[in-house]
Amino acid sequence: MSEIKYAIVGTGYFGAGLGKIINGLKEAKVAAVYDPNNAEDIAKELNCDIENDVESLCQRKDVDAVIIASPNGYHKEPVLCAAKNNKHVFCEKPIALSYEDCNEMIDYTKQNDLVFMAGHVMNFMNGVRTAKRLINEGQIGDILFCHAERNGWEEAQEQVSWKKKRDISGGHLYHHIHELDFIQFLMGPAKRVSMVGGNVAHHGGQFGDEDDILLITLEFERNRFATLQYGSAFRWSDHFVKIQGTKGAILIDLQDVKVVLKTPDEEKRFLLHESKEVDEDRTRIYRGLKNDGAIMYGKPSQTPPMWLHSIMKKEMKYFHRIMQGTEIEEEFIPLLDGTAARASIATADALTLSMEKDRKVSVEEILTKEVLANDL
Ligand SMILES: NC(=O)c1ccc[n+]([C@@H]2O[C@H](COP(=O)([O-])OP(=O)(O)OC[C@H]3O[C@@H](n4cnc5c(N)ncnc54)[C@H](O)[C@@H]3O)[C@@H](O)[C@H]2O)c1
Incomplete structure (x- = not known):
């Protein structure tokens, strides 16, 4: 070849x-x-x-x-x-x-x-594939609710990266679109959404202008829901996705790294990455961080850690x-x-509009661009 x-x-x-x-x-x-x-x-x-x-x-x-x-x-x-x-x-x-x-x-x-492939690298985590398999096998029944958190605390920066500037990065929601994308993969596209938040603790020249707390609600067809939290104003950092079904639940923990299936009969643990060594390395990195938690960012002078390198390799x-x-x-x-990535951005746009206008927004408004005249 x-x-x-x-x-x-x-x-x-x-x-x-x-x-x-x-x-x-x-x-x-x-x-x-x-x-x-x-x-x-x-x-x-x-x-x-x-x-x-x-x-x-x-x-x-x-x-x-x-x-x-x-x-x-x-x-x-x-x-x-x-x-x-x-x-x-x-x-x-x-x-x-x-x-x-x-x-x-x-x-x-x-x-x-x-081909127009999006770099939604979560798709290539072993544990995410395991979770999808368990769900397809019916092990947790029908998914009723998902909850994701990706947050930490940001200290003053000597140099403010583009990743902290809303017009270039999109802020936490767009920059960390992975969890929203994953939840929509599991539950389908959200129908109605709302978001509250703002920049509550990171003002001044040593910070960007992104919002540091974003609290999100997604409503799906058939009375199904998801909530997500993103931001850099959380002293207690977390990074996980919890999937709640009628028969059981799955936790994908990306900080204290593990995947857990919980049913009335058992609690079963799986790897998130390709080996115990890689999972432990990721856990160690997060434990070693005093701040930042799940919102840490790479810089051009750095090389990705083992866990990230391993999924980048699978993706490539x-x-x-x-x-x-x-x-x-x-x-x-x-x-x-590109259509899965576009569906995530449509929901992110609807969430942004919701926060701007202080009301629930139907994602259809974004898809059809029929933003209500009195919103303009
Ligand atoms: N999938 C993931 O988990 C993941 C992780 C990190 C970054 N990313 C994404 O990768 C992309 C790059 O992020 P990064 O961490 O490498 O940032 P970075 O700041 O380290 O690198 C960005 C590079 O782009 C260059 N650049 C600036 N303007 C440019 C332009 N107009 N055209 C071409 N290059 C330009 C910069 O000089 C810099 O070398 C972003 O979209 C980011 O969201 C994805």
Whole structure:
């Protein structure tokens, strides 16, 4: 089989990590990278070219697929450019910061029959796959309610990252779209949503402008519900998803790392990652953190920890296999055509509108853009 060639837009913490993983895969090679600030060292390490802009990167004849790992607000331009140049796309999460942008990106990639995979890496955690299997086997019955928390405390920063700036990152909800995406995978798209919160404890030059408390309610068809909490104003940090069914429940704990199935008869424990060693390493990292908890962020100078590297590798392996011609499994079709990511952003947009307008919002308002006239 011939080698698949990749290009990367944005080679900071994540893009560089993905590039190193790609070069370690069989019949895969990074041909070129573009990054306005951090291309030199990684290009040397990957033994690849540096391009000076997105256009020339995407126009390269030797490139089959473009990996996009620029800051969240700068994903759209390279996705459209890659699609116009007939390149498949892997785009980091959140793929965009509005439903409209997601639509445009999906339209462009779909027109040319291209793969548009979203970097929703939770899908590649062993424990998440185990949870889905247990649910499919009927072990917890019908899912009635899910609850997720991803929060911690943020101290003053010497340098404020783009990840803390609402217009580029989207804030905690968009930046940490994983849990919302996972819950919608399990329960289907939310119908009506509400969110309260705000920036309650992080003002001034050493902080960004994102909200540090977000409290979310999702309503689904058939009287099913979910709640989520995100933010950096929580001194007691947590990171978990709890799935409550009619016959049992599942806890996916991403901080004190484990997956637990609880039924009236038993409590059974599973790994979240691929080995006990990786689970323990992740737990140790969180225990060692005095602050931040589940809201910690990587920087271009850092390399991802073992647990993150292991799921990034699984994710890239999967994308590469698809690039090599393997058929996409039914479960992964919405992950590989952008539609699952778009459904998460639609719900996030509805939640944002809910907080702005101080009312419940139907996700349909976002999908049809029929925001009530008196809201405008
Ligand atoms: N799936 C995950 O768990 C996960 C984890 C971390 C980051 N991410 C995502 O990966 C992306 C990158 O995050 P990161 O942690 O690597 O951030 P980072 O700040 O470490 O790196 C971003 C890089 O993009 C470059 N850049 C800035 N503007 C650019 C532009 N217009 N075009 C191209 N490159 C540009 C920067 O110079 C920097 O090198 C984000 O979308 C983030 O949400 C995903």
